[in-house]
Structure formats: C-alpha cells, structure tokens
Amino acid sequence: MIRLCLAALGALAFLAAAPAPARAAAEVQEVVSPGGIRAWLVREPALPMVAFEIIFEGGALRDPDELPGAANFLAAMLSEGAGDLDAAAFARKAETLALRAGFSAGRDSFTVSARMLTENLDESVNLLRLALTEPRFDPDAVERVRAGILSGLRSARTDPDSLAAMAWSAAMFPGDPYGRPVEGDEAAVARIGPEDLRAARRRALNRSRLAVGVVGDIDAQTLGPLLDRLLGALPDDPWTPPPPARPARQRGTTVVPLDTPQSRAVLGHEGLLRSDPDFIPAYVMNHILGGGGFSSRLMREVREKRGLTYGVYSYLAPYRRAGLIMAGLASDNARMAEALEVIRAEWARMAREGATAEELEAAKRYLTGAYPLRFDTNAKIAGQLAGLMREGFDPGYLRRRNALIEAVTLDDIRRVAARLLHPERLRTVVVGRPEGLPPGPPIPGFTDAER
Structure with missing residues (x-):
C-alpha cells in the first residue's frame, strides 16, 4: 500500500500545475x-x-x-x-x-x-x-x-x-x-x-x-x-574553498588503450565560471555548437553529413574553481581520428564566424521554450531554487532568465565564441584502439597499471 x-x-506531483x-x-x-x-x-x-x-x-x-x-x-x-x-x-x-x-x-x-x-x-x-x-x-x-x-x-x-x-x-x-x-x-x-x-x-x-x-x-x-x-545541530565552521584550479599547460591527444570496437573520446579546455557576464551568450553559443542535440552543428557535421558517430555533444561545465567547455563522442576505431578533426574544425569555424541569424533564432526559441520544464514538479523547483541561491542569484533571476536569452545578439555570439573557443588548446583523451592516433603524452598519475 x-x-x-x-x-x-x-504521478500527481508530475501532473500538477506547478x-x-x-x-x-x-x-x-x-x-x-x-x-x-x-x-x-x-x-x-x-x-x-x-x-x-x-x-x-x-x-x-x-x-x-x-x-x-x-x-x-x-x-x-x-x-x-x-x-x-x-x-x-x-x-x-x-x-x-x-x-x-x-x-x-x-x-x-x-x-x-x-x-x-x-x-x-x-x-x-x-x-x-x-x-x-x-x-x-x-x-x-x-x-x-x-x-x-x-x-x-x-x-x-x-x-x-x-x-x-x-x-x-x-x-x-x-x-x-x-x-x-x-x-x-x-x-x-x-x-x-x-x-x-x-x-x-x-x-x-x-x-x-x-x-x-x-x-x-x-x-x-x-x-x-x-x-x-x-x-541547526550541524557544524557551522568557517571554510574557505581552495584557490582557482590551474589546468595543465600540456595539450594534445592521449590514447588510453582498451580493447573495444568503438573508441570513446572526451575533449575540452578552459571555459567560463557561472558568474562570468558572458555566461549566458556562451550558453546560447554552445547550444548552437553542440548542446542542441540533432539541431547542433557538431551533430550535423559529424553524424548527419559523415556518419562518423551516433551522437556527439558539447556542454559548459562551470565548476566553482574552474570553468570548462567540453565535448565527447564515440566512433569506430577506424574513424575516430577523422571525427576529432571535424570537431576541431567546427570549434575553429564557430570561433572565426560565429552563428547565423537562423541558428540564433532557433536556439533562443528552444532555450526559452524548454525552461518551464525545469519547473514541472515541486522537487525540480526546489532544486532550481537551491541551485540559484548557491550561485548568488536573487529570486528575480527566474523571471529575468528568458529575457537574458532573448537579448543575446549575433555580435555577442561572435565575441564570446572568439573569446572562448580555442581548438589548439583542446586536451583530448581517447579510450580504445583508434587507428591513426599516436599514444600521445602520458597522463600523470594515470597509468595502465593503475587501471
């Protein structure tokens, strides 16, 4: 019972008009x-x-x-x-x-x-x-x-x-x-x-x-x-987080050998903190680049045009001590090297050209239209409230957020893409047996023996 x-x-919580x-x-x-x-x-x-x-x-x-x-x-x-x-x-x-x-x-x-x-x-x-x-x-x-x-x-x-x-x-x-x-x-x-x-x-x-x-x-x-x-009975001890994290200077691609028919790749570099004034334009830009599912450039170029993967994506990861922009995909061992080259090319193209008016309009329409889905249960609303409170926002951000998305311009996208996207800085790790990719620089503290 x-x-x-x-x-x-x-079921009632999901169906109720939150x-x-x-x-x-x-x-x-x-x-x-x-x-x-x-x-x-x-x-x-x-x-x-x-x-x-x-x-x-x-x-x-x-x-x-x-x-x-x-x-x-x-x-x-x-x-x-x-x-x-x-x-x-x-x-x-x-x-x-x-x-x-x-x-x-x-x-x-x-x-x-x-x-x-x-x-x-x-x-x-x-x-x-x-x-x-x-x-x-x-x-x-x-x-x-x-x-x-x-x-x-x-x-x-x-x-x-x-x-x-x-x-x-x-x-x-x-x-x-x-x-x-x-x-x-x-x-x-x-x-x-x-x-x-x-x-x-x-x-x-x-x-x-x-x-x-x-x-x-x-x-x-x-x-x-x-x-x-x-x-009230929990500890209330002053604590200061450590200073910002310092990403390694060494970039490039490292292969971690694993016997599997498909290789898995993760790549990324420094991004933006959530408090950065450019975060919202960067969020819209990333939706166009790789965060928008089948409508994104990466999906179109890597999957639809070339058939190199079933799925590819990018996202912003604004941790407290470091902001990152990330991407990932799985591809056949024989085609992973090609897929990575296409991603780097799209990274560079977005940095160089920005987005089109049609891409920006579609991104705004999706991002503003999907926002209410984050509020369709009491639990989701509570999560949104705590998350915004933690980030230092005021409750009015809930009302302003879609207007901030709508205010993003093509110039904003070009400026933020040029600031944020640097294909030469990408650190890439591939797990599998990808053809045509040398082992690359070792990863300190991460060896085959430890795996």
Whole structure:
C-alpha cells in the first residue's frame, strides 16, 4: 500500500500545475530561521507534500588527499541507519512515513534531496535530521556499502565512458582535487572506516555555506523553526574553498588503450565560471555548437553529413574553481581520428564566424521554450531554487532568465565564441584502439597499471 501511495503521489506531483518560472519568482519567499538559516520557499498547497533541496558547499573538494572518495562513501551511508535505528529499521520507518530522501556528493557540493507528506512532516523531518546528525556507520553496513563502491570502481576501469572521463580529468588537473574521481580510488575506499566517515560528515554537512530550496504545502512561519530543527545541530565552521584550479599547460591527444570496437573520446579546455557576464551568450553559443542535440552543428557535421558517430555533444561545465567547455563522442576505431578533426574544425569555424541569424533564432526559441520544464514538479523547483541561491542569484533571476536569452545578439555570439573557443588548446583523451592516433603524452598519475 505504501508503494502504491508513493507511485500515485509521484504521478500527481508530475501532473500538477506547478508554478512557471515567472510565477515561481513572484512567489519566492526568503525565509530566515530563528537560528539564522536562510532558505527560499515557494508555497504550493495544491499537493499535500513538501520538497527540500539542501546544498552544502565543498563535497569531494574537501576530501583529504589521502582519502579521496570519503564524501561519496558518506553519501551512501546516510540512509544505512541512524540513532537507535539500524539500516533495516531506518528503511522501514522511511517507508512507513512515505519519506523519499537521497544524498549525493559532487565535485564542489554535497546535496540532500527529500520529499515528504505534509501529514507526516514532523516525523519525516525528525528522521531526516537523525540521518544527518546521528548516522550509525555500523560495521556490516559499512562493509556492504564499501563492496558496492569497489565494484563500481572496478567496473569503471573497463567502461570506456567512465575511463575517458577519469583520464581526461587526471590529464587536465594533475595533483588537484578536480583531477580525481568523486568516488575515489580502490586503495582509499578500502581504508575508509567509521572514524573517517564521521570526519567526512563534519566536513560535508557544514552549514557555513548552505543553500536551501523548499516547495510545497508549508508556510514561512512553519518553515523557519523547522529549518533549525533539521539543520541547526550541524557544524557551522568557517571554510574557505581552495584557490582557482590551474589546468595543465600540456595539450594534445592521449590514447588510453582498451580493447573495444568503438573508441570513446572526451575533449575540452578552459571555459567560463557561472558568474562570468558572458555566461549566458556562451550558453546560447554552445547550444548552437553542440548542446542542441540533432539541431547542433557538431551533430550535423559529424553524424548527419559523415556518419562518423551516433551522437556527439558539447556542454559548459562551470565548476566553482574552474570553468570548462567540453565535448565527447564515440566512433569506430577506424574513424575516430577523422571525427576529432571535424570537431576541431567546427570549434575553429564557430570561433572565426560565429552563428547565423537562423541558428540564433532557433536556439533562443528552444532555450526559452524548454525552461518551464525545469519547473514541472515541486522537487525540480526546489532544486532550481537551491541551485540559484548557491550561485548568488536573487529570486528575480527566474523571471529575468528568458529575457537574458532573448537579448543575446549575433555580435555577442561572435565575441564570446572568439573569446572562448580555442581548438589548439583542446586536451583530448581517447579510450580504445583508434587507428591513426599516436599514444600521445602520458597522463600523470594515470597509468595502465593503475587501471
């Protein structure tokens, strides 16, 4: 019965008329709890539920150099028992309350996502608080989670997609936290114990840099004290992120050998931070270049005209300490070298010529039209609120965003493309047995033996 109720609730949440961006912006309330915790709230009483998105700054960036993967391990452990509830009892309690809670570690953040029924709000908050403040880290649960993480790491060593991403990061950011997988490595994961997880909790769940989005059947007067109950007991230790990451100067292509009929390539170079005034024009430009699916130049030139791949893409990756522009594709071993040359040529053509009026109009139409889809559930709205709050925006950005897209001109595209796109700076990693590509420069700290 509980599972059926959850499924029905999820369907109703999807079908309900959630606030559109402009309406959401008008309805955002900035709530400050009695204890000083800030949150953005959109009250939506149409459904008897509340969605929370809580983003803590740091994530894997705060892992000790000797224990990469600690934050990721912690995320997997927070639903494995807390207080006087072991893993099985915690799961039963969450199911009884219809509480959905998830925890995840990213390169720069640690995220808690939760959905709960209004009628069970107090009990659900208490259970979530218990997970955040009193996780058990029982030995059997630690070993079970460790086994799952290690299995995933071993699988990644033979998966071309995972291997290419790991190798590219290691090549671009040697010796930096950005250069290592969020999941860590097998040696470090094998060493992580309960005390390490307790230390990881104190680092990861630090509310000194916190963003909270809340959407649903709750008012500001109720939310304020509830935030203190949920988060007030967490550490509030001042923390300053490390300085900007310094990408490696060495560029070019490196081949990581792997016996597979298709090669997988990841390529990219420095991009823009989210706070850069040119980010929106760059976002539109990238949609035209490779972010727009079948309408993008890369898809048209690499797939449709030459049949070199099933799919090719580009995207902006604005991390906190470095902005990147990335691309990727899979292609037959015999044709990967040609596919990479076409991508570099399109990179250069966009930098040289910019976009056409037709391309710009189509990009604007898609990007403004698709924006409301980010707001079609309470959980998505909460995620948008927390994400914008974390980036330092005000709630009015929700209303202004489409106007910023519409204001981008052809001159903006040309200027930003010339500033951003530099094919000679591309760092490329290919996993497979591509024909016609020499091995290239080695990747520090990433050898065949380690794989």
